[in-house]
Amino acid sequence: MLTDKIKLGPRRLKVVADAGNGGAALYIEQFLQSLGDEVIPLFCEADGSFPNHHPDPVRRENLTQLTEIVQKHNADVGIAYDGDADRLGVVDDQGRIIWGDRLMVLFWREILAKHPAETALVEVKCSQALVDEITRLGGKPVFCKTGHSLIKAKMNELKLLFAGEMSGHMFFADELYGFDDAFYATGRLLRIVSNTERKLSELVSDIPIYHSTDETRIDCPDNRKFKVIEEIRKGALKEYPAITIDGVRIIYPEGWGLVRASNTQPVLVARCESTSSEGLEFIARDLKERILRAGVMDFTWE
Structure with missing residues (x-):
């Protein structure tokens, strides 16, 4: 079905596939070869002990080996998969992560x-x-x-x-x-x-890269996390506009800062972005102060 739906163009690509020893390991080489690509497999042996790295491509540290192999072999792209292969992470030909x-x-x-x-x-x-x-x-x-x-x-x-x-x-x-x-x-x-x-x-070179934090996860009990978000929301709306469809995405003059309650874990998820490094410093500091005032333990931005 996949090869019926996807036909590649004339350029043959060199692809590094990092299955992270998860479910993708069973078929990713076969799939990419069937598309006509040259495949460099990385951790393509299924092993639930995950001996090389955790199969989570949203974490920068889990893409380190993929980045190295892409650069070593002058590959066109590197792709990493999560444990059940419904998520992917991408590294470009320069070894830079494309979130x-x-x-x-x-x-x-x-x-x-x-x-x-x-x-x-x-x-x-x-x-x-x-x-x-x-x-x-x-x-x-x-x-x-x-x-x-x-x-x-x-x-x-x-x-x-x-x-x-x-x-x-x-x-x-x-x-x-x-x-x-x-x-x-x-x-x-x-x-x-x-x-x-x-x-x-x-x-991707013409897509702006703004100054930002990585996604930061902050411990917060399930019976407290939504109350914390509501407290932050009320305070923020007195000073700034905000998008409140999921947590609070505060709109600052030079960017935004988000904090939301995780759907699945006893944590808050936070991220900040700005058009300048000074703006990011201000947003990250302001949002952190709001989170701490709501009674959450101290944390460090990732």
């Missing part, structure tokens, strides 16, 4: 060219660069809650064609069935790259 929101820019450029004025769900953790690019392409960005089940339900309700998450879930309903299959998302990315002579690093 989920920047990856979605590439997919939206392809999709909005065919489906102008499509509504585009944007989860609250995503960069303003994604929002701005969707708008530039003629799409209609709408913020939504984090959570793959919530996003799929909203896509189905509104009959939307594509959405994604920072975490690497990508949901295609334009040419697939609306669920998050990292093998299919890989194929869509390789289709884009194989149909141009430009390198992946060049394809």
Whole structure:
């Protein structure tokens, strides 16, 4: 089914596939070879003890070996998978990580060219660069809650064609069935790259890279986390506009700061972004003070 739906362009690619010893290890080499790629396998032996690194491509430290192999072999792209292969992480030909929101820019450029004025769900953790690019392409960005089940339900309700998450879930309903299959998302990315002579690093070079923190997880008991968010929300709205569909995304003059309660763990999830380093310093400090005042233990930005 995948090879019927995905036909690559004339350029043959060299791809490093890091299965992280998870479920992708069973078939990723076979799949990529069937597309016509040259495959360099990395940790493609299924092993539930995960002897090399945890299979979570949203964590920078889990992409270290992939980055090294991409650069060593002058590969076109490196792709890492989570344990059950419904999320992917991407490293470009220069060994630089392309996080989920920047990856979605590439997919939206392809999709909005065919489906102008499509509504585009944007989860609250995503960069303003994604929002701005969707708008530039003629799409209609709408913020939504984090959570793959919530996003799929909203896509189905509104009959939307594509959405994604920072975490690497990508949901295609334009040419697939609306669920998050990292093998299919890989194929869509390789289709884009194989149909141009430009390198992946060049394809993303015009997407602004703002100053930002990584996603930071802060311990907070389940019976407290939503009360903490509500307290922060009330205080923030007295001083700044905010998006409150999922936690609080405070809109500062030079960027934004988000804190939300995890759907699955006793933690708060926070992230900040700014157009300047000074702006990021201010936003990170201000948001941290608000979180601490709400009674949360001290933490360090990642």
